[in-house]
Structure formats: C-alpha cells, structure tokens
Amino acid sequence: MLNFYNNSPLEQFKIKKVFNLGTPFFDISITNSAIFIFLAVGFVLTLFVVSLYKSYIIPQKWQSIAELCYEFIYNNFVMEIIGKRGDNLFPLILTLFFFIFSCNLIGMVPYTFTPTSHIIITFSLSMTFFLGFTLNGIRLHGFKFFNLFIPHGAPLVLVPFLIVFEIISYVVRVFSLAIRLFANLTAGHSLTKILAGFAWQMLLYGGTVTLLSIIPIAIIFAVVILELGVAFLQAYVFTVLTCIYIKDTIYLH
Template sequence: MIYTPLEQFSIISLIPIRLGNIYLSFTNSSLFLLLTTGLVFLLFHMVTQNGGYLVPSRWQSLVEMIYEFVVSLVDEQIGPKGRKYFPLIFTLFVFLIFTNLIGMVPYSFTATSHLVVTFGLSVSLFIGITIVGFQTHGLHFFSFLLPKGAPLSLAPLLVVLELVSYCFRAVSLGVRLFANMMAGHTLVKILSGFAWTMLSVGPLLATASIIPFGIVFALTGLEIGVACLQAYVFTILTCIYLNDAINLH
C-alpha cells in the first residue's frame, strides 16, 4: 500500500448518519472540533471557577495573557465601539489557536487544514460583518464602495472593483488559513517520510538521515509558530473588516 502525504487530511466517517440523500456522518474532523471546544471550555472553567487566584497559576496566567492580548487587539483595530464585539473576537482567536495547535500533536487531525471549515467560518463572519454595517449605517453603508474624493466619472468602474474586492474578503480569509495549514503539514510529512526511508535503507543513508530529521524538527517548530501566526492574522483581519463596517474607513 502506498501512503501519500495527503492521507493525513482524509475525512473518516466514525458514526455514519444518513437522512435520505443528506449525509450527516460524525467524522474525525467533527471529533477534533468538539475535542478542541471541550478542552478550551475545560481550561477556562478550571481557571475561573473560583474567580481566579490572587497569585495566578501557569494556566490562569496563560488565559489572562490571551484575554489581555485580544482586548488590546480590539481596542487598537476597532476602538471603543468594538468592545461589544469582544466576545466574538476572543472566541474566534481562542478557537483557531487551539485548533491549530492540537493539529500539531502526532496522530491528531487539523480541522483548519480543510477548506470547508475555514471557508465556512470566513463566509459566516463576512455575512455577520455586512449585517453589522447595514445595522449601523443603513443604506449609507453602500458609500463604502465609492472612495471619498473619487471622480464621479470613474464611479461605475470603482464601485464594481470595490464590490468584487469586498466580496473577495470572504474567500481570501478562509483560503489563507487553509492553505498555510495544509502546506506546512504536507511539507513536514514529506520530509519525515523521506528521512524514515533513508533510515531503513542502509547504514550509510541512515547516517545521512540525520539531516532531514533535523530539518523536520526545525519545521515542526516553524509550524507551531505558523499555527499561532495564522490564528492572529485571521483574527486581526476580522477586526479590520469589522472596523470598516462600523466606521466606514
């Protein structure tokens, strides 16, 4: 049997569920999404059940660091008007960073390496942000499509370009996260498979396999950084888009 680096992204049905022509099976992706949610809920429950401690533990310090980081992010990117959207931004960042990091555990599954998950999340946020824009400004929200000071003769062209650019946010936000997570995991799998093949061929190549094994360890550390960075990028872009909808920048 030939194993490919893309095998790690296979969706496996754990509990088959069919309702007519609708396929609603519980898969490995669903399992790890629920596992991530459960672990995050358990962590936050443990550090907040007694109102926290005067001298915080390591886990409480971690939660407080994440909280303060997201608060500063919302204040810098949106301002005081964004405080009421803080629970959404905080939940989004925590969910993404824990999902990405759990995917780095050997024999686990990275849910954010599937386009259906990241694209579904980005489209949902795009629709919600658009609704916020209309609730805040009404039909005046359409003025976002025509940059201030632009000549009216170019209005038809600029409106079309701005509309395409605005709608493309829903695509780029999800594709960026999916592509980075999938590409990084694939590269690590290819190099680790190459190193294992060298190790099993003969003593000479086994010695040389130290090089690809070293690269794999370095890439694993890089992937952990990318997992955190992509959660940050996804969250900060959401804040920027929300700021545009609220303040029409």
C-alpha cells in the same frame, strides 16, 4: 508504520466517517474532522473554565494565564483595531482566535486531524463573519453603508467603475481569509509528512544512508517548530483581518 509513511502526504487530510449516522434523506455522520473540532472547543472551554473557576484578587498561575489571554485579545484586537465600539464584540473575537489556534495546535499532534486544513472549514468561518459584519454595518448605517464602496473624493465619471472594483475587493475578502489559513496549514503539514517519509526510508536503507537520515530528521524538528509558529501566526492574522473588516463596516472608512 512502514505503510503509514508510504501513503500520500495528502492522506492525512482525508475526511473519514467515524460514526455512521446516515438516513435515507441526509447524512449526519460524525467524521474525524467533527471530532477534532469538538476536541478543540472542549480544550478551550476546559482551559478557561478551570482557570477561572475560583478567581482570586491576586491571581494564581492558571488564572494569570487566562487573564493574560483576555488582555492580549482585548488590547491587541478589540481596542487597537476596532476601538471602544468593539467592546460588545470582544467575546466573539476571543472565541474566534482561540478556536482557530486550538484547531491548528491539535493538528500538530501525530495521528490527529487538522480541521483548519480543509477549505470548507475556513471558508465557512470567513463567510459567517463576512455576512455577520456586513449585516451589522447595514443595521448601523442603513443605506449609508454603501458609501463604503465609493472612494472619498473620486471623480464622478469614475464612480461606476470604482464601485465595481470596490465591491469585488470587498467580496474577495471572504476567499482571501479562507485560502490563506487553509493553504498555509496544508502546505506545512504536507512538507512535514514528506520529510518524515524520506527520513524513514533512509533509516530502513541501512549503512551510511541511515547515518545521513539525521539531516532530514533535523529538518523535521525545524519545520515542526516553524509550524508551531505558523499555528499561532495564522490564527493571529485571521483574527486581525477580521477585526479590520469589522472596523470598516462600523466606521465606513
């Protein structure tokens, strides 16, 4: 236990091979990150399958929870942001929100791993959705899609410069989505680890210092509660911004 708290706060983010399945040509080993991604997916699937396995007209407790989740995502993301034309995207938006939220929550359990604290995971998510809604916009509008990069009513002489800025702004969305999610979770977990190590050292010191350790312990509890809120908030923000970007490619404004 002492060695655990003496480790670097960044030790918790280290990706480790759990099952070595490497070949001479490529490495398909199962890592701790992959395991907790599977756990997050399994948790969400289990929640909804169990909740809706036997549906009733008058919902029971678990069915009510599942229906509230559906209603929350549909009303707050699909209808409010995208509109009726986003109905067919509802399953995708639902999956995105609960995947990120479950990954964030699982990472709050001691000795687990937070997949969304790695930028390769968050960047893969943002890049996948970026390519998806861009290609969907081109499919819907053809060459008219590129009107998205020409501000309405802009002076003709400024159009070439504005197009460059608009394209840069459009591409930056990928990085802003990825960095926001990864940075917030990494910072929060690192702070929690630093405070935990500090409190542990004070407990070991003995005497008056041990009594004073209640201060960092109290701060840890406050940070953990804050991190639970951040776990939800970051999933919410990522999904909201994704819906806004999808709306832009559907309506071109």
